Amino acid sequence: MLPERNSTKARRTRANIIESALSLFREQGFDQATMREVADRAGLAVGAAYYHFRTKDEILLALYESTIDDALERARFKSAKSADFADRVKDTLEFKLSLLKPFRDFLGPLAGHALIPGSALSPFSDESSEIRAREMQLFSSIIHGSSLKVASEFKQHLPRLLWLYQMSVIAFWLRDTSTGQSRTLRLISISLSLIMKLFAVTRVPVLRQANGLILSLLELTEPDNSEKQAACA
Amino acid sequence: MLPERNSTKARRTRANIIESALSLFREQGFDQATMREVADRAGLAVGAAYYHFRTKDEILLALYESTIDDALERARFKSAKSADFADRVKDTLEFKLSLLKPFRDFLGPLAGHALIPGSALSPFSDESSEIRAREMQLFSSIIHGSSLKVASEFKQHLPRLLWLYQMSVIAFWLRDTSTGQSRTLRLISISLSLIMKLFAVTRVPVLRQANGLILSLLELTEPDNSEKQAACA
DNA sequence: CCTTAAACTCGAACCTGTTCAGATATTTGC
């Protein structure tokens, strides 16, 4: 891990670099902008940038984090308007997308890391666990504040599921070339209707036989229990 | 686009490069192996390698393609053993994963391109449409040779859906750290059971009301109808 | 054969992310 970097100066320099990076990324895209340019615009040498950020990607991650950070609070407020689960999720997702919109053009390269197993930038990685936890927390509050009815055994998995759903929506949105990404908005509203129907179905007695399957699928995809066997040895 | 490169010599050189790359990637991993080494081992200068392949990643793609190519035929044969749809899909997926296994460690970088919108290496891109079409064709033959019963309006979407399912399985497999990726095998069998149940449900009269939703979701995610509006103008 | 254009190959040079051995600034202990 990097040293503290918590002094006022370090924080200011970091902010300075992030700001320069943001404007450059906006102007030229993530790939085109070079670290030398970022450092130049911040009035620093490359080495200084690498003193505060391990990699170029990490600057992008910090950028994302600083944007999403206060956004989470606003999203929580925004979603509280209705008690209907689907409405709340819809509001939240649309709000998040509107926040991400300015970055859409250079978020693509970042998304590429999602599937690369070792990447620190993957939303599944340890490095981004903090921000992931914060996002899931938002979904938790959305669930608990709503009037959602779903088979009780699924409750504990819902935040992660919702987060996964959000990631899929974002992945679709990044590749959505329709004007204003209107297609994504339709995707959200249709898929949410379906999800609600699915939730309803899990409570129908005749169909509950499938719940066991769903549950084992959920447990199978849980990230942290891969060492359970190792611990027994 | 690159020129023809279809002469005997070009084909031989390409094969030569691919072979060198494969052995090097196996020995050192994709990232560690340098283009200079690949070229050296093939008895060429770097420039020659770049005459035949636009990028390092493209060599990996060619590698993947040459592996998957004859595999598709064998997979078709393999899946024909049973008439049960789920069994056929399961056999095919497991067979494909067994083929990909030797590449698993260095397939990550390739997967990374999947989500990057403009990437030529994305499995969604125009450039890889040929291999995608061939894979979907396999799924078509799996469907048509089986005793699958599903609401008729979904039939036309099944190959693409199955292909998407395959991609998800592979994405999971790439990040699956359980010994022998046993977890992925369980994922396949559980998710297939669920999918079969879902198929059954689409034919239950009371629940058919959801079919319209599903159908519009399927059409929304179709890749080629993004220009329909533009064509009207 | 010889000519010539196209296909192919070469390898030095380029570009850009990253590192590192030292400056320079800032803080801390006294």
Next chain:
DNA sequence: GCAAATATCTGAACAGGTTCGAGTTTAAGG
């Protein structure tokens, strides 16, 4: 205020993917 310790910064050097102008080989036509 001062010296040691620590934090911050510098810019040259490195590494590896990629480009490119200049050769060399091959194929076709005469």
